Structure formats: C-alpha cells, structure tokens
Amino acid sequence: QVQLVESGGGLVQAEGSLRLSCVASGRLFSWRPMGWFRQAPGKEREFVGSIDGSGGQIKYVESVKDRFTISRDNAKNTVYLQMNSLKPEDTAVYYCAAGSPFSQPQISADAYTSWGQGTQVTVSS
Numbered sequence: 360q361v362q363l364v365e366s367g368g369g370l371v372q373a374e375g376s377l378r379l380s381c382v383a384s385g386r387l388f389s390w391r392p393m394g395w396f397r398q399a400p401g402k403e404r405e406f407v408g409s410i411d412g413s414g415g416q417i418k419y420v421e422s423v424k425d426r427f428t429i430s431r432d433n434a435k436n437t438v439y440l441q442m443n444s445l446k447p448e449d450t451a452v453y454y455c456a457a458g459s460p461f462s463q464p465q466i467s468a469d470a471y472t473s474w475g476q477g478t479q480v481t482v483s484s
Contacts, residue, residue, distance in 0.1 A: 361385030361457045361473045368453060368478030371445055375482070379440040381455030381475055388457075389413075389433035392464035394471055395440045397451035397480075407453070409464035410438065416464060423449075445482045452477040 367379040381393070395407040408419040408429045417429055428441040438455060456471035458464065465471070 361388065361391070363455050363457060363473055363475035365453065365455050365475040365478040368480045370481045370483065373446060373482055373484050375445050376441070376443045377445065377480060379442070379453055379455075379478060379480075381438045381440075383436045383438070383457060385457075385473075387460040388436045390460040392458040392462055393429075393431060393438040394456045394458070394464060394468075395429060395438075396454045396456060396468060397449075398454070398477075399448075399451040402451075404454070404468055405451075406466045406468070408440070409466070411464050412461075418464060418466065442480070445480075447482045447484045450480060450482050452479050 362384045365381045390412045392411050394409040396404050398404040410417045410429045426444045431438040454477045455475045457473040458471050
C-alpha cells in the first residue's frame, strides 16, 4: 500500500490550464503503474489516463487526448497531470491511484490498490 496526496486543483476559466500533482509515500513507487481518474457530480468515476513505472507507456481517455499530459518523476515519488485547454465538462474531483508493483497500467479502477483523497477541478465557461 502507498499513501497518495493530490494537489493543484482549483477554479479556472475555460481554455485555461492546471497541473495536478500526486505525491506517493511507500515502497516501490517507481515500479507501480499510476492512474488518474475523475468523478463529476452524479456520474461514475471515469478513467482519465495512466502511466507505467518507467513513463514509457501512457494511455488517455479519448476526450482528453491532445489536451492532458501525464508524467512522473520517480526521484520525487510524484506523478503529474498537466491539463490544458480545459473545458467545463472537465469539472470533477480528480483522483490519482497506484497499482501493484510490476503490474501493467489499466483502465479499470479495480486494478488500482491505493487512492488519494481527490482534488476538485472546476472549469467555468
């Protein structure tokens, strides 16, 4: 298990940018796949993107491709979500999640064993 703490959320106007950070404490961070998910009011939790331990394998949901970028700094035990060209429909609580060491990044939330508390992102029109 790892403990995850997200930060960087806030209120931004449409077309603006935010960078979310997720700092992990615990063992084997550099071997864990990391995911970003979001949940809007009244909706189910949605996969946003994932990254493997080395940062070489990255996936995104179609709706954020070319706008969002996931990266990680294993020396700092941190994963980032850079969000550009934000839209009102991106409004949600954003969560980072960690998978088991040596596993592959997955789209399903069930594949992740540790979750952060979430950070609110609100995009105004």
